[in-house]
Amino acid sequence: MYNQIRKIYNSLILVAVLSQLSCEFKPKKLPIFGSRTFNGVDTVYHKIAPFQFLDQDSSIITNDTFKDKIYVTDFFFTSCRTICPIMKREMLRVYESTRKMPEVVILSHTIDPEYDTVALLHDFAQKLGVESQKWHFVTGAKDSIYKIAQTSYFATAIQDSSEPDGFIHSGLFLLIDKKGRIRGKYDGTKEADVNQLISDIKILRLEDGL
């Protein structure tokens, strides 16, 4: 009787240990954000809507630019003195840590396109010391930028003259996969969050076998 109990106990422990191990060895998968629908065959995930903007080199930037690319995106403006310099300092860490990954790029949208012209964005990127192939700073029609921020990326971008710099916006960094789906959201003003983003990029690359 005693022996039987021991056997059962031992096998229970074995099962517990094994399940623990299998959990740990299962590769971590990033969530897919946004609403999803079923079209009868497949699950359809929320995707970034079609867009067209101009970057610091006057190149036209569309969804096609990011075909087969993983990208990190945010919303900012060059004259902002509040959270933007912190965001840019943190995004620069993302830039540096993905330098040797040509399939990872960065897309920063200005939310003040009237002031942030192509020439100004060019100057800004140059002074930050980054390459335009790797980090696109884009401007475009204000409505399109605000609309894509709110409906595609779920980021806040509103003009408000009562704010110190004239805009309300979140310091969100978003991680977008090769299919245009949101796979991560991070506070771009917090070092720990950005560290998480940097390690999540590695997990996302594993999905593509890189």
Add this chain to the structure above:
Amino acid sequence: MDCKLIYFLTLLSLGFIVNMSLLRCDFRDPKFKIYYVEGQRLYNQYCSNCHSITGNGLGQLYPPLIKSDYMAANINKVFCLMKYGISDSIKVNGVVYNRTMFGVPSLTELEIAEIATYIYNSWGNEKGYVDVSTVSKAMKDCNAKN
């Protein structure tokens, strides 16, 4: 045994001397410490977004305050630009910075002295305590210009 005792006593006395000198540093000027701590709070509130908590600045967008030849040579201008901002281009350690810096108009002369005490005694800078009368005198000149 003797050798060990001497070694021990030497260490003890060295420790004592180091401790005393540190204490002297702290008590040398209590005002310095008050200015420094308050200056750090103000710096983190008004300046660190752009110039960074570590004083490193950011690329050629925002100049560094860590080992800045501009700061060393232009302390009076530094007092003025904290309050009134600066739109002229300046050269810091050989690099030109030409983006407008907005000032913080609400800063008092005391607060400017506190921030100056903090930035001129952090990250390897060791200028010593900057008192209000120095700032007041300098501010009269920038008032005239602005």
